[in-house]
Amino acid sequence: MVKDIYWLVITSLRTNFRKRSNLLIYLGLPLAGVLFSLLLYSGHGQGGLHVGVVNEDGMEMAANTVSFLESLDQVEVVGVTKAELQQQLAAGKLDSGLILEKGYSDSVLAGEPGHIVIQSLKGAEVTAYVKAMLYNYIDNFSVMGKIAAGDSAKFKQLYDEYQNIDFELTTSSVNDTSVMVAMSNQSIGFLIMFMMMSAVNLSELIIVGREDRTYFRVMSSPISSRTYVISNIIANFIVMLVQIAFTVICIRYVFKMDMGISLLQLIGLLALFALVSVGVSLVIVAFSKSSGMSGALQNLIVTPSCMLAGCFFPVDIMPSFLRRIADFMPQHWLLQTIGQLQEGASLEDIGFNILVLSSFVVVLFLLATYKFKRMNDTRSFA
Amino acid sequence: MNVLEIRELTKKFGEFIAVDNMSLTVREGEIFGFLGANGAGKSTTINLIASLLRPSSGDIRILDRDIAKHSRFTKMNLGIVPQDLAIYKDMTAYENVSFFTGLYGLRGAELRERTEEALKFVGLEDKMKGYPKNFSGGMKRRLNIACAIAHRPKLIIMDEPTVGIDPHSRNYILNSVRKLNEMGCTIIYTSHYMEEVEEICSRLAIIDHGKIIAEGTKEQLVATITDVKEIRIELKKGSDNLLGILRGIPGVRNVDMKEQTIRIFCDLEVDNLGLILKALIDQDADIRSVEEQEPNLETVFLTLTGRTLRD
Numbered sequence: 081m082v083k084d085i086y087w088l089v090i091t092s093l094r095t096n097f098r099k100r101s102n103l104l105i106y107l108g109l110p111l112a113g114v115l116f117s118l119l120l121y122s123g124h125g126q127g128g129l130h131v132g133v134v135n136e137d138g139m140e141m142a143a144n145t146v147s148f149l150e151s152l153d154q155v156e157v158v159g160v161t162k163a164e165l166q167q168q169l170a171a172g173k174l175d176s177g178l179i180l181e182k183g184y185s186d187s188v189l190a191g192e193p194g195h196i197v198i199q200s201l202k203g204a205e206v207t208a209y210v211k212a213m214l215y216n217y218i219d220n221f222s223v224m225g226k227i228a229a230g231d232s233a234k235f236k237q238l239y240d241e242y243q244n245i246d247f248e249l250t251t252s253s254v255n256d257t258s259v260m261v262a263m264s265n266q267s268i269g270f271l272i273m274f275m276m277m278s279a280v281n282l283s284e285l286i287i288v289g290r291e292d293r294t295y296f297r298v299m300s301s302p303i304s305s306r307t308y309v310i311s312n313i314i315a316n317f318i319v320m321l322v323q324i325a326f327t328v329i330c331i332r333y334v335f336k337m338d339m340g341i342s343l344l345q346l347i348g349l350l351a352l353f354a355l356v357s358v359g360v361s362l363v364i365v366a367f368s369k370s371s372g373m374s375g376a377l378q379n380l381i382v383t384p385s386c387m388l389a390g391c392f393f394p395v396d397i398m399p400s401f402l403r404r405i406a407d408f409m410p411q412h413w414l415l416q417t418i419g420q421l422q423e424g425a426s427l428e429d430i431g432f433n434i435l436v437l438s439s440f441v442v443v444l445f446l447l448a449t450y451k452f453k454r455m456n457d458t459r460s461f462a
Numbered sequence: 463m464n465v466l467e468i469r470e471l472t473k474k475f476g477e478f479i480a481v482d483n484m485s486l487t488v489r490e491g492e493i494f495g496f497l498g499a500n501g502a503g504k505s506t507t508i509n510l511i512a513s514l515l516r517p518s519s520g521d522i523r524i525l526d527r528d529i530a531k532h533s534r535f536t537k538m539n540l541g542i543v544p545q546d547l548a549i550y551k552d553m554t555a556y557e558n559v560s561f562f563t564g565l566y567g568l569r570g571a572e573l574r575e576r577t578e579e580a581l582k583f584v585g586l587e588d589k590m591k592g593y594p595k596n597f598s599g600g601m602k603r604r605l606n607i608a609c610a611i612a613h614r615p616k617l618i619i620m621d622e623p624t625v626g627i628d629p630h631s632r633n634y635i636l637n638s639v640r641k642l643n644e645m646g647c648t649i650i651y652t653s654h655y656m657e658e659v660e661e662i663c664s665r666l667a668i669i670d671h672g673k674i675i676a677e678g679t680k681e682q683l684v685a686t687i688t689d690v691k692e693i694r695i696e697l698k699k700g701s702d703n704l705l706g707i708l709r710g711i712p713g714v715r716n717v718d719m720k721e722q723t724i725r726i727f728c729d730l731e732v733d734n735l736g737l738i739l740k741a742l743i744d745q746d747a748d749i750r751s752v753e754e755q756e757p758n759l760e761t762v763f764l765t766l767t768g769r770t771l772r773d
């Protein structure tokens with residue numbers, strides 16, 4: 081049986097990688113995704129982040145915070161109202177929003193900063209950047225506030241000293257990494273979609289084989305249908321491993337993006353997700369009566385679910401009921417896991433996520449197997 | 463030795479009975495013909511033999527072994543040329559044959575030799591690197607055959623291998639069938655073309671509504687027809703309304719028309735030629751020739767099934 085599987089897999093891979101249209105889907109599209117992400121974020125290198133600020137506090141500390149933000153090279157500050165902020169964030173006019181609520185200044189001066197809200201639609205990275213910069217800044221003040229312990233003259237002195245510290249150096253490096261990680265994540269988002277698409281294309285060969293009748297010729301040989309399907313799955317998995325390796329290497333070594341996560345961990349996670357993709361594609365194929373139908377289901381399922389799961393933009397911008405749907409999308413769990421690792425989570429921290437992703441694999445495979453078995457009883461050879 | 467033995471085989475699709483309690487034996491070295499109109503159950507029977515369908519009841523033995531119990535052995539010795547082409551469009555002729563033959567466990571030099579041998583056998587040695595999408599209908603049919611014979615099966619079943627192809631390819635295929643047979647293969651041959659079956663088959667079965675209604679050599683089958691004669695009338699111009707009128711004449715069992723030729727099957731003892739000719743003249747039909755035919759397989763088929771082989 082191993083010999084048979086080897087024969088089927090090798091033949092399948094050889095014919096698959098020979099077709100130019102397949103190469104385009106397996107490698108070209110993920111590469112295009114990487115390039116597109118580059119384009120999407122390239123503006124941030126020069127134009128900077130557009131941060132909308134809602135200043136409800138109005139005290140001196142708040143004004144200082146705003147001017148600090150304005151002083152940053154990468155940031156352009158726009159004063160807005162709360163309503164405008166939501167609107168312009170959703171419209172993509174703003175990258176991030178900062179709300180300084182009433183009581184902000186007092187809280188900082190008291191050494192316990194609060195009443196500050198940061199929003200962002202472009203992904204955690206943008207927020208992370210603004211957050212990193214602000215918290216650093218605010219932290220300093222709260223420390224000063226503690227030292228001054230209510231003595232405003234002392235605070236003024238500390239503040240003036242602080243203003244002379246050259247802060248810019250750190251900011252640009254933080255900014256670079258953040259945008260790089262954002263680009264890399266965006267590229268991974270696209271990769272996820274293209275992985276799922278190529279998985280369906282490959283599983284579809286099972287249906288295509290029925291349509292061009294080659295499947296029946298295989299079945300009249302000593303090969304069992306189980307061997308045939310297993311070989312298809314293995315070929316599918318190998319194609320996706322190639323796809324993953326190619327894309328990740330492009331991201332890391334050709335475009336030199338910082339991924340904020342170790343290469344091996346990322347590849348490992350994506351490989352696990354490759355199994356999920358195979359599972360999804362098998363379920364699609366098992367429920368399809370023709371390759372036309374599986375193609376339609378592919379369009380109906382892959383792109384929308386990727387969108388809901390946050391492959392193209394963060395789930396934060398979606399209404400909460402849609403966000404809850406994302407929890408049912410394996411893509412969401414993958415992105416979340418990558419995000420956690422980027423934020424420094426340990427392997428133990430992501431154990432639960434791995435478990436969820438593995439469960440997706442098991443459930444999808446069981447569902448496909450069940451459906452395939454039932455189909456075999458009534459399959460039509462006419 | 464019996465290469466194929468079918469015992470009380472039945473296949474139902476829901477309520478519909480496609481193969482009805484069929485029993486049949488094919489001996490080693492035969493070219494055995496399956497004759498039957500559209501939907502008679504020929505392909506269904508073949509799919510059952512190939513284990514592509516599970517029988518509702520009955521059993522099938524190849525080389526004296528049950529196909530359900532000795533699946534690997536029986537499949538190794540079986541080559542199926544399916545009615546509809548089953549080849550990969552994005553693989554070359556060579557790759558197609560090589561792939562399917564590899565499924566039977568052949569590898570390396572042996573696989574290469576068998577692949578080339580099979581392609582040569584069907585006359586595609588110049589097209590090994592060609593893709594089927596650039597092939598003519600006849601070439602595709604020949605490739606379809608090559609894919610089924612390269613593993614050197616003892617029993618080859620061909621389901622209408624010559625459907626819709628040019629005379630050159632057809633002759634090539636018929637000669638290949640004979641050659642395969644001379645090389646020791648037993649062959650089951652299905653066709654819609656009576657001439658082909660008459661030409662190459664040593665024995666045949668007539669299948670109708672899933673049942674074998676007659677079986678034997680061509681001579682044996684023709685000899686069973688003792689009460690029917692066929693009158694062939696060639697007209698200058700055929701017309702459909704003639705058929706109805708002719709059917710009403712006493713002694714006429716069946717009438718069919720192909721282009722300008724009307725074939726009338728009548729009871730042997732009824733003398734009705736005069737009535738037939740009068741009816742045609744009354745309709746202003748322009749008669750060119752009239753002849754009475756010796757009974758042949760076509761007469762047999764029509765008598766037994768009441769249908770012509772090709773509609």
Ligand SMILES: Nc1ncnc2c1ncn2[C@@H]1O[C@H](COP(=O)(O)OP(=O)(O)OP(=O)(O)O)[C@@H](O)[C@H]1O
Nearest residue numbers: 460461462475480498499500501502503504505506
């Ligand atoms: N999977 C199926 N489900 C339902 N009915 C079927 C199925 N396969 C075949 N049949 C029916 O069984 C009958 C026999 O079909 P089959 O294909 O065996 O005929 P055939 O003799 O090969 O005809 P042809 O000369 O047209 O190839 C037909 O009426 C067909 O509609």
Ligand SMILES: [Mg+2]
Nearest residue numbers: 504505545621
């Ligand atoms: Mg048929």
